Amino acid sequence: MKNRSLTLSTALVCAVALGGCGLMPGGSAIRTVHVWLMKDSVSQDFLDRFTAAFEDKHPDIELDVTFQEWTGIGKKVTEALEGDDAPEIIEVGNTQVAQYAESGGLRDLTLESVRDLGNEDWLPGLAEPGSINGSQYGIPWYAANRVVIYHKGLFARAGIKEPPKTRAQWLEISERLNTAGTDGIYLSGQDWYTLAGFIWDEGGELAVDRAGEWEGALHTPAALRGMEFYRQLQSHGSGPKDGDEETPPQAEVFAKGTVAQMIAVPSAATVIEQASPALKGKLGFFPVPGKSAREPGAVFIGGSDLIVPKNSEERAAAVEVVSALASDPWQIDLARTMNYVPNKTTLADELAGQEGTSAMAAGAVRGRATPNSPQWANLEADNPIKPYMTAVLTGQDPRRAARAASDRITAALLP
Numbered sequence: 001m002k003n004r005s006l007t008l009s010t011a012l013v014c015a016v017a018l019g020g021c022g023l024m025p026g027g028s029a030i031r032t033v034h035v036w037l038m039k040d041s042v043s044q045d046f047l048d049r050f051t052a053a054f055e056d057k058h059p060d061i062e063l064d065v066t067f068q069e070w071t072g073i074g075k076k077v078t079e080a081l082e083g084d085d086a087p088e089i090i091e092v093g094n095t096q097v098a099q100y101a102e103s104g105g106l107r108d109l110t111l112e113s114v115r116d117l118g119n120e121d122w123l124p125g126l127a128e129p130g131s132i133n134g135s136q137y138g139i140p141w142y143a144a145n146r147v148v149i150y151h152k153g154l155f156a157r158a159g160i161k162e163p164p165k166t167r168a169q170w171l172e173i174s175e176r177l178n179t180a181g182t183d184g185i186y187l188s189g190q191d192w193y194t195l196a197g198f199i200w201d202e203g204g205e206l207a208v209d210r211a212g213e214w215e216g217a218l219h220t221p222a223a224l225r226g227m228e229f230y231r232q233l234q235s236h237g238s239g240p241k242d243g244d245e246e247t248p249p250q251a252e253v254f255a256k257g258t259v260a261q262m263i264a265v266p267s268a269a270t271v272i273e274q275a276s277p278a279l280k281g282k283l284g285f286f287p288v289p290g291k292s293a294r295e296p297g298a299v300f301i302g303g304s305d306l307i308v309p310k311n312s313e314e315r316a317a318a319v320e321v322v323s324a325l326a327s328d329p330w331q332i333d334l335a336r337t338m339n340y341v342p343n344k345t346t347l348a349d350e351l352a353g354q355e356g357t358s359a360m361a362a363g364a365v366r367g368r369a370t371p372n373s374p375q376w377a378n379l380e381a382d383n384p385i386k387p388y389m390t391a392v393l394t395g396q397d398p399r400r401a402a403r404a405a406s407d408r409i410t411a412a413l414l415p
Contacts, residue, residue, distance in 0.1 A: 031317040034087035035065045036080075038073070041091060041142075041304060046337045054324055061317050074099075074377070081105030086309035088318035094129045094305050095370050095377070097138035102374040106137040107308040112319055113139065117326055121344040125301030125367030132372070138305030139322050140343035142334055145301040145367050146194060146263050147359040149272070152284050154182060154260040163286035165293040167201075167229065174236040177260040185261040186253055187234045189241035189393045190386040193300040194263050194288075199226030200298035200368055201291055206385070207371040207409050214373045216409030218388060219402040227392055227402070234393060241393040244386065255279065263288065266356025267339060285356045287363035301367025303340070375413045384408035 037047075051063050066087070068076065074096070080086040081103050092100060100106055113119040113136040119127065122140045130138025150163065158177050164170040178184030187194070196206055204222030207214045217223055237259070240247070251268045253259060255275035262268075266285055273280045287296035306325060308318045324330060331342040332350045339357045341364045342350070348361040370376050388405035392398045 030060055030062050031314045032062045032064055033089065033314055033317045033321050034312075035063060035089045035091075035321065036068050036077075036087045037065055037091045038304065039067045039069055041338075042334065043337060046334060049333075050325070050330060054321065058317075058320060061320065063321065078103065081309050081311070084311055086312045088308060088312040088314050089321060090307050090309065091141065091304045092138065092307055094126050094138065094140070094143075094301070094303050097130045097305050097307065098132060098372050099374040099377055100307060101132040101137045105310050107310050107312075107315060108135045108137065109139060109308065109319070109322075110134075110136040112323065116323055118344065121346045123301065123341070123343060123345060123364055123367055125364065125369050126303055126305060126343055129369040129372055130305045138307055139326050141304045141306050141325060142331075142338070142340040142343060143301050143303035143364055143367065144265050144267075144340055145299045145360055145364050146197075147266055147285050147287055147356065147363055148261055148263055148289075149254070149266070149269055149356075150261045150284050150286070151254075151257070151259065151279070152282050155284075158260075163284070164289050167289050167291055167297065170289045171232055171236070174233060174261065178236040181258055183237035183239075183259045183261075185233060185237045185263075186239050186250055186259040187230075187237055187263060188239045188243050188245045188247070188250060189234060189390050190244040190247075191263065192244075192383065192385040192389060195226065195230050195385070195389060196300050196368075196370070197288060197298045198229045199223045202226045202229075205371070207373065207413060209371070209373075213415075214371060214375070214410065214413035216384075216406030216413075218385070218409070219399065219406045224398055224402060227389070227398060230389070231393060242390045251275070266360055269356060285359040287359050290366070296363045296366055298366045298368055299363050301341075301364055301369060371413070373413045375415070379409065379412040382412075384412070 047065060055061065055063060077090055077092065077100060081100060082105065117139065123143055126140030126143050130136055130140065154177060160173050164173050174184040202222040202225040204220050204226055205217045208217050250262050250264065251271040252275060254262050255272045257276060257279065269283045272283065288299050290297040306322050308315060312318060326343060328347060331347055334340060335342045335351060341361045345365050351357045351361050384405045388401050391401040
């Protein structure tokens with residue numbers, strides 16, 4: 001791994017001196033692959049190990065990795081795709097691929113996906129957002145999704161010996177746990193990612209693509225059933241009806257010791273334990289239950305895909321790097337190091353012994369992403385789903401509120 005400015009300066013000196021710098025013995029040029037990764041997506045230790053192993057195996061390729069901030073990254077990536085000096089590889093959020101692909105600035109990696117990368121085993125929630133009109137532009141890298149974090153002591157006190165396997169059981173135990181001084185579940189009223197999973201479980205959608213035009217679908221019977229389940233579950237606790245999971249931060253509420261369950265990524269347990277060391281060792285995890293015990297519930301899956309800009313210089317070398325990052329050995333290493341879900345369903349068993357990550361991987365099999373519209377990111381900036389949820393939870397007519405929200409979604413997703 002080298003500093004990019006140093007690499008470029010060295011290349012300039014070599015060009016002036018005509019001294020043959022940048023050439024391997026025998027005359028083959030060293031190819032530099034510039035990579036943009038997002039801050040904190042990997043540890044420095046993982047990156048150092050991957051870089052050393054990759055460059056040892058590929059002595060003609062040099063990696064130049066730069067970490068980027070999430071804030072403002074959309075504009076920066078768009079400018080890179082439109083310019084003439086793009087990095088060879090960019091890490092992007094799985095739900096962002098569509099907006100970048102719309103520009104026409106991404107390389108089609110369909111052939112590599114089928115031939116080299118084992119795409120038949122990829123997590124749908126990572127693979128589908130990276131596929132636009134049948135072409136694969138985003139290569140799944142890692143995933144994370146919500147699970148149920150629970151207080152083992154409160155479960156034991158209520159006589160609950162094992163986590164629920166179905167949504168019906170989940171409602172029943174949440175009601176039992178919801179006693180004076182204890183929240184059966186702390187679920188904020190505007191946790192729309194969690195709602196999305198319930199809607200998908202019922203066969204509904206947030207929006208549907210009709211001949212290239214997206215329409216809101218919260219008013220459909222299936223989506224309304226998902227909202228009704230959310231209403232019932234949310235009633236078994238004191239979560240605010242007019243706030244999301246960060247208003248107030250639900251991990252801080254859980255840390256007070258009076259919450260039996262909350263829905264979050266497993267890493268929230270670390271935040272809870274830091275705020276309340278007395279809870280260390282008392283937290284458990286289980287996948288969001290489904291309608292039957294045969295499979296877990298659907299969940300929104302977040303994570304990252306890797307894209308290769310068309311205007312980058314070293315396409316072939318970039319594909320080799322992406323192939324290595326997406327390969328089974330490095331996927332297992334990354335998942336164990338960072339507590340992520342690997343990009344393939346077939347690798348879930350490699351996480352045995354990591355309770356939170358294992359629960360997350362079990363749920364990821366039914367993970368999905370938001371509608372694959374280039375405009376979806378803009379919709380989230382003024383999200384009509386949140387006030388819709390509050391409207392229902394505060395007693396307004398669900399059908400009327402859903403229809404209004406669907407109309408707002410349709411308008412926001414117009415090209």
